[in-house]
Amino acid sequence: xxxxxxxxxxxxxxxxxxxxxxxxxxxxxxxxxxxxxxxxxxxxxxxxxxxxxxxxxxxxxxxxxxxxxxxxxxxxxxxxxxxxxxxxxxxxxxxxxxxxxxxxxxxxxxxxxxxxxxxxxxxxxxxxxxxxxxxxxxxxxxxxxxxxxxxxxxxxxxxxxxxxxxxxxxxxxxxxxxxxxxxxxxxxxxxxxxxxxxxxxx
Amino acid sequence: xxxxxxxxxxxxxxxxxxxxxxxxxxxxxxxxxxxxxxxxxxxxxxxxxxxxxxxxxxxxxxxxxxxxxxxxxxxxxxxxxxxxxxxxxxxxxxxxxxxxxxxxxxxxxxxxxxxxxxxxxxxxxxxxxxxxxxxxxxxxxxxxxxxxxxxxxxxxxxxxxxxxxxxxxxxxxxxxxxxxxxxxxxxxxxxxxxxxxxxxxx
Numbered sequence: 001x002x003x004x005x006x007x008x009x010x011x012x013x014x015x016x017x018x019x020x021x022x023x024x025x026x027x028x029x030x031x032x033x034x035x036x037x038x039x040x041x042x043x044x045x046x047x048x049x050x051x052x053x054x055x056x057x058x059x060x061x062x063x064x065x066x067x068x069x070x071x072x073x074x075x076x077x078x079x080x081x082x083x084x085x086x087x088x089x090x091x092x093x094x095x096x097x098x099x100x101x102x103x104x105x106x107x108x109x110x111x112x113x114x115x116x117x118x119x120x121x122x123x124x125x126x127x128x129x130x131x132x133x134x135x136x137x138x139x140x141x142x143x144x145x146x147x148x149x150x151x152x153x154x155x156x157x158x159x160x161x162x163x164x165x166x167x168x169x170x171x172x173x174x175x176x177x178x179x180x181x182x183x184x185x186x187x188x189x190x191x192x193x194x195x196x197x198x199x200x201x202x
Numbered sequence: 203x204x205x206x207x208x209x210x211x212x213x214x215x216x217x218x219x220x221x222x223x224x225x226x227x228x229x230x231x232x233x234x235x236x237x238x239x240x241x242x243x244x245x246x247x248x249x250x251x252x253x254x255x256x257x258x259x260x261x262x263x264x265x266x267x268x269x270x271x272x273x274x275x276x277x278x279x280x281x282x283x284x285x286x287x288x289x290x291x292x293x294x295x296x297x298x299x300x301x302x303x304x305x306x307x308x309x310x311x312x313x314x315x316x317x318x319x320x321x322x323x324x325x326x327x328x329x330x331x332x333x334x335x336x337x338x339x340x341x342x343x344x345x346x347x348x349x350x351x352x353x354x355x356x357x358x359x360x361x362x363x364x365x366x367x368x369x370x371x372x373x374x375x376x377x378x379x380x381x382x383x384x385x386x387x388x389x390x391x392x393x394x395x396x397x398x399x400x401x402x403x404x
Binding site for chain 2: 007008009013021022024026027029031032034036037038039043045046047048050071072073074075076077078079081084124125126127128129130131132133134135136159161171172173175176177178181182183186187189190191193194195196200201202
């Protein structure tokens with residue numbers, strides 16, 4: 001299991017040993033002895049290693065956000081969320097290649113693509129659950145998206161049952177009433193608000 | 203491995219079989235055959251089961267948010283974030299008991315508690331990474347918090363290296379420049395904005 005080069009070990013961080021418990025195509029579970037700045041003697045911690053991901057906030061020229069409705073097996077629920085997808089070998093990729101993956105996920109999951117005056121804006125990254133997994137995702141705003149003639153191309157591993165556009169007021173209401181309840185969508189909304197790309201209210 | 207009663211199996215969701223790969227005190231990894239509304243024939247999916255958690259946004263009478271700086275071993279980084287903690291047997295707990303755990307985590311991790319006119323406001327829940335784990339956390343706003351004479355009481359399993367208060371403008375800047383980059387803090391900020399408890403700008 002290769003430690004992602006995205007996460008650098010420096011400034012007092014060092015993996016001293018690692019015991020692999022389980023690994024498949026999607027995740028690897030290991031208990032590692034890790035030296036930290038505050039615990040130079042080392043500390044044992046079980047981590048779930050995951051691929052990196054892209055999370056895209058698609059906003060139309062009218063200022064509406066495109067969300068998909070997707071079956072999420074681990075939580076036994078179907079939820080409204082922004083499009084997202086995993087990245088193979090993210091450590092090897094340049095920023096432009098990651099942007100291309102974000103646009104591909106957008107197109108496959110929603111059928112939308114950048115329209116006239118469209119642009120993709122990188123918005124940093126986040127960690128989904130820093131206490132137990134190294135999973136991280138790159139945020140992108142896709143501005144001025146429009147529906148393509150081809151439509152979506154849902155893959156075999158996911159069940160997407162809907163795709164609609166929502167005004168900022170609708171988004172605010174869905175967040176306030178807990179209908180939007182996944183970290184990807186909530187976190188990219190916070191980023192969009194802080195960057196001045198979205199005004200949220202319920 | 204008991205399936206959390208928080209996640210109900212109904213409306214076409216049913217676990218048909220489960221194979222446990224690994225389990226310790228913090229997580230369990232299983233590949234399950236799950237019937238979904240869109241795949242009644244069932245689908246195999248590997249899920250990491252985790253305890254539920256509480257995530258608290260502590261805001262002082264002056265409108266500043268209390269954040270801790272914590273070493274997070276899975277991401278080999280020390281980050282600013284809101285206080286949070288896991289819950290034992292969350293399915294068995296009433297709302298008031300979960301609120302009590304949120305207040306306890308607040309006090310232990312920050313040394314802050316509800317002050318005069320203080321109140322705790324439940325803000326729903328979220329899922330940290332719905333594609334691979336059932337982990338979910340209950341959001342709470344703790345209003346009018348103030349520093350206690352006793353101060354914090356950091357547990358043995360965590361390394362917290364700082365605790366400070368931040369204005370909404372500072373929070374907005376830290377989100378915009380990616381200094382705040384964990385799902386707990388970003389997601390509860392989106393919820394606070396949508397509920398009208400926080401104005402974010404950078």
